[in-house]
Amino acid sequence: MTTAISLQKVSRHFGAISAVDAIDLDIGRGEFFAMLGPSGSGKTTCLRLIAGFEQPTSGHIELFGETAEGVPPYRRNVNTVFQDYALFPHLNVADNVAYGLMVRGVPRPERRKRAEEALEMVKLPGYGERRPGQLSGGQRQRVALARALVNRPKALLLDEPLGALDLKLREQMQEELKTLQRTLGITFVFVTHDQGEALSMADRVAVFNDGRIMQVGTAEDIYERPASRFVADFVGSSNILPPEFVAHHGGPRQWASLRPEAIRIGRPKRGGAGEATVVSTSYQGAVSRVTLDAAGLRLIVTVPAGRPVPAIGEKVVVAFDRQHVHLMDGEA
Amino acid sequence: MSVAATTLSRSGGPAILEGRGGLFGALSDLFWRRPGLLLLLLLAPPLAWLGIVYLGSLAALLAHSFFSIDAFSGLIVYEPTLRTYGELLLPANIDIIVRTVAMAAIVTLASAAIAFPIAYYAARYARGKWKALFYLGVMLPLWSSYLVKVYAWKLILAKEGILNWLFAKLHMTWLLEAWLSLPVVGGNSLSFSYTGTFIVFVYAWLPFMILPIQAALERVPVSLTEASADLGARPRQTFRHVIFPLALPGIVAGSIFTFSLTLGDYIIPQIVGTSRLFIGQAVYAHQGTAGNIPLAAAFSVVPIVVMGFYLWGARRMGAFNAL
Amino acid sequence: MRSERATPLGLKVAAGAGLAFLHLPILLIFVYAFTTEDKSYQWPPPGFTAQWLAVTWNRPDVWQALALSVKVAAISTAIALVLGTLCAAAVSQSRFFGRETISLLVILPIALPGIITGIALRSAFSIAEIPFSFWTIVLGHATFCVVVVYNNAVARFRRTSASLIEASFDLGADGFQTFRYVILPNLGTALLAGGMLAFALSFDEVIVTTFTAGQQQTLPIWMLEELVRPRQRPVTNVVAMVVVIVTLIPILAAFYITRDGDQIAGGGK
Numbered sequence: 036m037t038t039a040i041s042l043q044k045v046s047r048h049f050g051a052i053s054a055v056d057a058i059d060l061d062i063g064r065g066e067f068f069a070m071l072g073p074s075g076s077g078k079t080t081c082l083r084l085i086a087g088f089e090q091p092t093s094g095h096i097e098l099f100g101e102t103a104e105g106v107p108p109y110r111r112n113v114n115t116v117f118q119d120y121a122l123f124p125h126l127n128v129a130d131n132v133a134y135g136l137m138v139r140g141v142p143r144p145e146r147r148k149r150a151e152e153a154l155e156m157v158k159l160p161g162y163g164e165r166r167p168g169q170l171s172g173g174q175r176q177r178v179a180l181a182r183a184l185v186n187r188p189k190a191l192l193l194d195e196p197l198g199a200l201d202l203k204l205r206e207q208m209q210e211e212l213k214t215l216q217r218t219l220g221i222t223f224v225f226v227t228h229d230q231g232e233a234l235s236m237a238d239r240v241a242v243f244n245d246g247r248i249m250q251v252g253t254a255e256d257i258y259e260r261p262a263s264r265f266v267a268d269f270v271g272s273s274n275i276l277p278p279e280f281v282a283h284h285g286g287p288r289q290w291a292s293l294r295p296e297a298i299r300i301g302r303p304k305r306g307g308a309g310e311a312t313v314v315s316t317s318y319q320g321a322v323s324r325v326t327l328d329a330a331g332l333r334l335i336v337t338v339p340a341g342r343p344v345p346a347i348g349e350k351v352v353v354a355f356d357r358q359h360v361h362l363m364d365g366e367a
Numbered sequence: 368m369s370v371a372a373t374t375l376s377r378s379g380g381p382a383i384l385e386g387r388g389g390l391f392g393a394l395s396d397l398f399w400r401r402p403g404l405l406l407l408l409l410l411a412p413p414l415a416w417l418g419i420v421y422l423g424s425l426a427a428l429l430a431h432s433f434f435s436i437d438a439f440s441g442l443i444v445y446e447p448t449l450r451t452y453g454e455l456l457l458p459a460n461i462d463i464i465v466r467t468v469a470m471a472a473i474v475t476l477a478s479a480a481i482a483f484p485i486a487y488y489a490a491r492y493a494r495g496k497w498k499a500l501f502y503l504g505v506m507l508p509l510w511s512s513y514l515v516k517v518y519a520w521k522l523i524l525a526k527e528g529i530l531n532w533l534f535a536k537l538h539m540t541w542l543l544e545a546w547l548s549l550p551v552v553g554g555n556s557l558s559f560s561y562t563g564t565f566i567v568f569v570y571a572w573l574p575f576m577i578l579p580i581q582a583a584l585e586r587v588p589v590s591l592t593e594a595s596a597d598l599g600a601r602p603r604q605t606f607r608h609v610i611f612p613l614a615l616p617g618i619v620a621g622s623i624f625t626f627s628l629t630l631g632d633y634i635i636p637q638i639v640g641t642s643r644l645f646i647g648q649a650v651y652a653h654q655g656t657a658g659n660i661p662l663a664a665a666f667s668v669v670p671i672v673v674m675g676f677y678l679w680g681a682r683r684m685g686a687f688n689a690l
Numbered sequence: 691m692r693s694e695r696a697t698p699l700g701l702k703v704a705a706g707a708g709l710a711f712l713h714l715p716i717l718l719i720f721v722y723a724f725t726t727e728d729k730s731y732q733w734p735p736p737g738f739t740a741q742w743l744a745v746t747w748n749r750p751d752v753w754q755a756l757a758l759s760v761k762v763a764a765i766s767t768a769i770a771l772v773l774g775t776l777c778a779a780a781v782s783q784s785r786f787f788g789r790e791t792i793s794l795l796v797i798l799p800i801a802l803p804g805i806i807t808g809i810a811l812r813s814a815f816s817i818a819e820i821p822f823s824f825w826t827i828v829l830g831h832a833t834f835c836v837v838v839v840y841n842n843a844v845a846r847f848r849r850t851s852a853s854l855i856e857a858s859f860d861l862g863a864d865g866f867q868t869f870r871y872v873i874l875p876n877l878g879t880a881l882l883a884g885g886m887l888a889f890a891l892s893f894d895e896v897i898v899t900t901f902t903a904g905q906q907q908t909l910p911i912w913m914l915e916e917l918v919r920p921r922q923r924p925v926t927n928v929v930a931m932v933v934v935i936v937t938l939i940p941i942l943a944a945f946y947i948t949r950d951g952d953q954i955a956g957g958g959k
Binding site: 384386387391392394395396398399402405406409410412413414416417418420421422423424425427428431481482484485487488489492501502503504505506507508510511512513514515516517518519520521522523525527528529532570573574623627628630631632633634637638647650651654660663664667670671674678 | 777
């Protein structure tokens with residue numbers, strides 16, 4: 036993997052607050068990379084450092100092998116799709132899209148041609164004469180995308196690009212963004228707080244918390260093998276097992292995670308006591324989710340369709356293979 | 368789509384581009400690296416103008432109030448003294464100050480009382496075209512000529528003018544005469560009484576009161592009144608406990624104008640009113656014919672001090688956000 | 691729903707009466723401009739005539755005063771536009787120590803009574819031994835006109851989202867290009883409106899002017915003398931009417947400009 040964007044020990048402080056704290060990160064060329072984390076975790080600041088809107092307090096940033104700190108955003112060949120799209124209200128769609136070409140002195144006929152091409156690519160052909168105010172949220176987003184891509188950037192940065200769209204549109208745009216990225220082969224870096232979005236779209240994900248990166252890996256890495264309790268908790272849907280529980284089931288005294296589908300439940304043997312009580316169940320089509328209370332520990336279990344689902348209040352026993360228990364760092 | 372995509376995907380070239388070059392390019396890079404420098408350049412001209420010319424003038428004025436005037440030669444003695452302030456505290460001058468501040472206070476209260484229904488209607492009930500019309504209806508008198516407004520009232524209040532004519536037509540001249548025979552507020556005729564001065568002051572400053580109140584009321588979300596009603600408050604209670612407290616910063620903001628404008632005005636009381644002086648007239652008279660600039664300066668310190676306290680209080684009430 | 695609730699009658703009456711109180715006196719000026727009576731302010735007018743329009747038209751002193759007022763207003767507005775925009779840009783672009791102080795400094799010339807600004811400038815002129823001239827009037831007017839431009843520009847800057855400027859940088863425009871292609875067009879209507887209001891403010895100003903004009907007569911000073919010592923009531927009536935009309939135009943224009951501007955700005959959200 037050749038590196039497109041490289042952050043080396045990069046920190047950004049605002050007064051006493053460190054929004055980004057000594058981060059090391061390499062993003063590969065042509066990669067679809069997601070920065071995931073709760074708000075205030077430093078992911079957006081990190082994106083702004085790459086775009087050039089913020090300067091690192093310390094550390095080194097490289098864009099495609101060239102030093103980027105001290106270089107203003109207008110001299111970086113990366114473009115951004117803003118969270119609020121930031122379309123220029125005084126320009127029509129075509130002029131918005133052609134803006135980057137205009138300020139770089141591309142002649143008008145070529146500008147027009149390339150802007151129209153870009154609009155076609157985002158499925159808005161013929162929308163050039165409209166004003167941004169006349170477009171729907173989804174259309175504005177496509178215009179913002181076209182406006183960034185028309186400059187043929189080396190990398191595209193997207194700040195919560197789908198946050199303002201409703202669910203159906205969001206799923207559609209996820210598909211389109213992925214297709215677009217694959218066809219263009221450009222590095223995409225996008226910031227999101229939605230773990231589902233990050234895991235389903237990105238080749239690799241960095242999970243942020245408190246200005247630090249907690250884990251970098253593929254969706255599978257993050258989902259199956261969370262490195263810390265924070266990641267397991269934030270990515271969700273994994274059971275977090277305290278050290279006592281793990282030790283009780285024959286493991287080391289260490290925190291661990293366990294996927295719901297790795298747990299089997301059954302009725303207790305005649306006369307034997309159940310280990311857990313069913314708290315709630317919910318039907319979700321292919322599976323049913325069962326929430327258990329095992330001596331104060333909440334466990335989530337999925338039961339495939341067709342298998343019997345226990346009733347609420349029923350006592351059950353739980354079993355799992357030790358190989359599915361994923362050990363994590365202690366207290367993080 | 369694939370054709371377009373291929374032309375777009377040719378994203379070769381460097382990741383760091385050359386700047387525009389030239390003077391503008393270099394300056395742009397410089398300002399980007401040193402935003403403080405840009406800030407300084409932006410602020411320098413206005414600060415030079417307001418900070419040096421204007422504040423300098425105010426300082427010069429203030430300095431004058433600490434000089435005195437030689438009683439025999441009539442020339443300014445440039446020696447620091449508090450004698451002029453002593454002179455300011457003579458009963459006759461205290462009289463002027465009390466009269467002006469009292470007038471400013473009454474004018475402010477009256478303006479607020481008249482302005483509130485207009486602002487309230489415009490903010491909460493007027494919709495669409497009516498709203499624009501209401502806005503213009505306040506903006507036009509606000510910006511129309513101050514002298515024309517005063518002149519209009521000179522026409523109205525004149526003995527042979529429309530107001531007396533109206534009272535006569537309604538057979539109510541007795542009422543007007545009864546009012547004019549009262550002490551303090553009365554006088555020879557409306558144009559030569561405090562009542563006349565008061566009416567013109569209220570008229571001239573009213574729009575300055577309406578707009579900030581309206582702005583404050585506009586910012587009260589409808590859901591607040593609905594929530595209050597939902598919690599069982601009657602309209603009157605909602606008004607008292609929700610709307611009025613939230614409109615108060617607007618009223619205070621408006622009163623900054625009405626108060627300040629009344630304190631410093633010397634034209635309205637000169638044209639409509641008694642021969643007793645207001646602060647503005649005193650300042651004007653002392654600096655003009657009397658040539659007593661130190662006393663004029665000391666007089667003008669009074670509105671500055673009063674407004675200073677006023678602004679300080681208004682700021683604490685958050686009235687600046689309603690300006 | 692609020693719109694379905696009937697407006698209380700008392701409120702309607704109070705609001706209507708208030709508006710009438712604001713407008714009727716000005717309308718009266720229009721009637722008086724055509725009265726045949728030339729010695730008093732008699733109501734109702736004994737008759738109507740248009741002859742005073744012609745009389746006023748042929749008065750060189752009125753024309754001179756008008757010309758001076760227009761010149762002063764134009765130049766003061768130009769200065770206020772530059773200073774007000776610079777100030778607004780500085781205050782909006784970054785949070786720096788003393789922002790509040792700058793806002794206060796800009797507001798001060800209209801927050802303090804005009805007579806103080808006037809006498810302060812006059813004592814400064816006398817200390818610096820600057821003789822009264824066209825420029826001393828402009829100096830005073832520009833000082834209190836800055837705030838109108840500043841207020842309009844600051845409000846627009848506040849509505850222009852910071853990401854618009856970042857987007858421009860991001861797309862390759864440097865500081866000057868961003869100013870030229872993004873900031874200025876977004877600010878344009880606000881500046882036009884602010885400029886028109888500044889013009890109206892200066893055109894109408896009398897209190898500061900009496901202290902900085904010396905022997906020169908602007909139109910408001912001409913009117914003030916007529917108010918204090920009425921000599922030619924019919925001409926004054928006509929001048930008053932013309933002043934109402936002349937100030938009306940920029941106000942209406944400013945209103946329509948900012949209304950459209952707001953729609954555009956709001957559309958970008």
